[in-house]
Amino acid sequence: VTEPSFEDLLRNLAPQVLGALTRRFGSFQTAEDAVQEALLAATTQWPEQGVPENPRGWLITVGSRRLTDQLRSDLARARRETAAAALLPPLELVAPAADEDLPADEDDTLTLLFLCCHPALSAASQVALTLRAVGGLTTAQIAQAFFVPEATMAQRISRAKQSIKSAGATFGMPPAEERAERLRVVLHVLYLIFSEGYTTSSGPDLQRQDLTAEAIRIARDLQRLLPDEGEVTGLLALMLLTDARRRARTGPDGSLVPLAEQDRGLWDAGSIREGVALISDTLTRARLGPYQLQAAIAAVHDEAARPEDTDWPEIVALYELLARLSPNPMVTLNQAVAVAMVDGPRAGLDLLATLDRDDRMIGHHRVDAVRAHLLEMAGERAEARDSYRTAARRTTSIPERRYLESRADRLADR
Amino acid sequence: VKYVVLIYSNPTTWAEMPAAERDRVLGVHNKTIKELNESGELLRVDGLADSRATKTIRARDGVPVVTDGPFGEAKEFLAGVWAIDVESLDRALEVAAPVAEYDTVEVRELMDLSGMEM
Numbered sequence: 001v002t003e004p005s006f007e008d009l010l011r012n013l014a015p016q017v018l019g020a021l022t023r024r025f026g027s028f029q030t031a032e033d034a035v036q037e038a039l040l041a042a043t044t045q046w047p048e049q050g051v052p053e054n055p056r057g058w059l060i061t062v063g064s065r066r067l068t069d070q071l072r073s074d075l076a077r078a079r080r081e082t083a084a085a086a087l088l089p090p091l092e093l094v095a096p097a098a099d100e101d102l103p104a105d106e107d108d109t110l111t112l113l114f115l116c117c118h119p120a121l122s123a124a125s126q127v128a129l130t131l132r133a134v135g136g137l138t139t140a141q142i143a144q145a146f147f148v149p150e151a152t153m154a155q156r157i158s159r160a161k162q163s164i165k166s167a168g169a170t171f172g173m174p175p176a177e178e179r180a181e182r183l184r185v186v187l188h189v190l191y192l193i194f195s196e197g198y199t200t201s202s203g204p205d206l207q208r209q210d211l212t213a214e215a216i217r218i219a220r221d222l223q224r225l226l227p228d229e230g231e232v233t234g235l236l237a238l239m240l241l242t243d244a245r246r247r248a249r250t251g252p253d254g255s256l257v258p259l260a261e262q263d264r265g266l267w268d269a270g271s272i273r274e275g276v277a278l279i280s281d282t283l284t285r286a287r288l289g290p291y292q293l294q295a296a297i298a299a300v301h302d303e304a305a306r307p308e309d310t311d312w313p314e315i316v317a318l319y320e321l322l323a324r325l326s327p328n329p330m331v332t333l334n335q336a337v338a339v340a341m342v343d344g345p346r347a348g349l350d351l352l353a354t355l356d357r358d359d360r361m362i363g364h365h366r367v368d369a370v371r372a373h374l375l376e377m378a379g380e381r382a383e384a385r386d387s388y389r390t391a392a393r394r395t396t397s398i399p400e401r402r403y404l405e406s407r408a409d410r411l412a413d414r
Numbered sequence: 415v416k417y418v419v420l421i422y423s424n425p426t427t428w429a430e431m432p433a434a435e436r437d438r439v440l441g442v443h444n445k446t447i448k449e450l451n452e453s454g455e456l457l458r459v460d461g462l463a464d465s466r467a468t469k470t471i472r473a474r475d476g477v478p479v480v481t482d483g484p485f486g487e488a489k490e491f492l493a494g495v496w497a498i499d500v501e502s503l504d505r506a507l508e509v510a511a512p513v514a515e516y517d518t519v520e521v522r523e524l525m526d527l528s529g530m531e532m
Contacts, residue, residue: 122501125454147416147526148457148499156454199528249531258532369532399529 006046009055010039011217014136017059019108022171025067028115029161032133034070038063039136107173109134110225113218114174116160117186120167125160126189127196132157135214145211146196186222187235187291190215194239198246199397212243223278230286233278234295240275241298244268256403260307272302293322312341329361333370345377365394369404376411385411416457416499417506419513420520423493425465427516442512450498450509457497465491490518497524 014035021031038059052058116130128146131137137145143153174182197211219236226232248262257263279295286292297318304310319335332355340348352371355361372387388408392401428436450456468484468491484491500506503523510519 124499124501128454146499152454152457152499154454155451155456159452159454196528199530200526245531254527256529256531262531373532395529396523396525397529398525398527400532401525403529403532 006042006051009051010042010059011136011214013056013059014039015109015112015134016056017063018133019112019171020060021063021067024064025071028171029165030067030070031063032161034063034066035059035136036132036138037066040138107225109218109221111171111173113186113222114182115164115169115171117182117189118164118167118169119182119185120163120169121160123189123192125156125163126185127192128153128156129160130189130218131193131211131214134218137210137214141210145208183226183229183232187231190219190222191235191291193218194242198242209246212239212246215239216243228286230282231289231291233282233286234289234292237275237279237282237295238291238298240271240278241295241302244271244275244302250399254399255406256399258403259301264305267302272299275299276303288321288325290322290326293318293325297322310341312338316342329355329358330366333361333366336370336374340374340377345374348374349378363394365391365400365404368394369400372404372407376407381411415502415506416497416524416526417503418522418524419494419496419498419506419510420492420522421494421496421513422490422518422520423516424490426489431516439515442515446509446512447496450496455498455500455505455509457499459497460495462491462493462495465493493517 017038018028018031018035021034022028025031041062042055042059046052046055112134113130116133117126121129128142131142131145132139139154139157140150142157143150146153173179193211194215197208197213197215200208216236216239219232219239223229223232223236244267245259245262247268248264248266249257251257275295276299279292279299283292283296297315300311300314300318315338316335319331319338323331323335332351336348336351339351349371352367352374355367361367368387368391372384372391375384375387385408388404388411392404392408395401395404431439447456447459465484468482470481470483470485471478472481472485473479496510498506498509500509503521506521510521513519
């Protein structure tokens with residue numbers, strides 16, 4: 001176990017500092033910029049001068065100073081522009097001393113998450129703002145993780161803050177009657193951040209693992225704050241149980257290794273233990289939800305020492321519950337694979353055929369990929385090969401295309 | 415989701431267009447680019463130099479041979495390339511549509527390195 005780096009320290013402090021400054025100065029928008037500057041100042045000064053005794057106080061002081069400077073220049077401009085400047089409150093009233101005692105900031109993380117995942121924002125903006133305001137990542141880091149120019153990401157973040165402002169959102173918890181729906185959005189944003197990092201793990205994209213780690217870190221915080229929300233625990237468990245397979249899911253050349261062919265010795269036993277414990281506990285006491293069910297399915301996979309030890313009937317039962325709770329073609333797709341493992345490939349293909357009439361799945365490469373897999377199981381090599389080729393043509397993922405083409409080639413050779 | 419918007423133009427159409435109309439159409443292009451930039455959806459925009467300055471390279475018997483001018487007998491040539499990052503294909507088509515008044519516009523999704531294990 002290594003000492004937490006000062007980078008970790010900064011990221012933990014970022015939402016607390018932002019919460020404190022927003023409450024003090026009243027504007028999330030300007031406080032957010034000030035925190036970024038304070039974090040950047042820390043990144044350059046702490047390695048040389050050492051971490052200050054009270055790092056949070058240091059960041060709040062630096063952030064306050066930036067905000068005060070900002071207010072002062074706004075004030076000067078106002079004074080130049082209008083004689084009414086005399087009516088503005090003296091600066092000391094706007095900005096209290098930085099070293100004053102602050103209340104515990106535990107809940108700021110939660111308030112910030114709700115604000116950053118405001119429904120007025122697009123998903124891409126929610127993700128970007130959450131990573132910056134709650135995660136304490138710089139715009140440059142976020143831009144790099146999403147392969148977009150820094151200017152684009154800066155624009156996205158500034159637009160997001162404007163949208164929050166014009167939606168009239170304030171720095172506070174959403175009203176009780178909106179809480180459940182707003183929490184659902186927060187969980188979805190964390191899930192998006194996680195999968196963005198998890199689905200890429202090769203070559204020049206190693207930094208994207210930071211996204212996975214960041215999503216898990218925020219989900220852990222959230223779970224600590226809301227231990228009785230079953231879906232929060234479910235999502236954290238799902239992330240841990242999925243991320244546990246990360247080292248096994250790609251070959252050295254970046255190719256994708258399917259679950260059945262992964263070296264299970266590479267799975268992270270610690271994450272699996274933690275994920276299984278979380279999901280087992282929450283299933284006994286919380287109201288059931290889709291993240292919990294997906295975590296339970298991941299747990300069944302992760303607990304099988306060999307692929308042939310997988311408890312497929314259990315997985316089928318869990319997918320049936322999931323399909324009833326949140327019917328969705330992607331669920332049907334995975335369910336078809338599980339059904340094929342229990343009742344044979346024909347049964348799986350029959351279930352898959354129900355998706356042929358689903359507009360949402362027309363032309364989707366995953367349908368062809370699953371069909372190819374089940375046809376191969378059924379021994380229909382020529383049809384399987386055609387389906388693999390169709391899937392390969394339709395995917396926009398380079399590693400998936402390579403994988404699907406190799407399956408097709410294998411069937412052509414023999 | 416990242417897309418490229420490929421704009422193919424017929425130089426004759428543009429050469430024969432009245433100046434006021436050309437200004438109006440370019441205004442539509444610039445307005446679209448400005449909006450994409452402000453919303454954080456624009457990755458980059460490039461206009462391509464005159465098609466007559468194109469060099470085409472083809473291998474003949476394994477040896478690359480350079481010739482003057484674009485490949486083929488097309489009347490329309492690639493004139494501009496935008497890269498955008500938007501929520502969906504519908505959004506990509508929505509932003510690209512105003513540009514298609516006189517030009518042919520192709521919208522194509524970019525491949526990426528993400529992938530799910532199957």
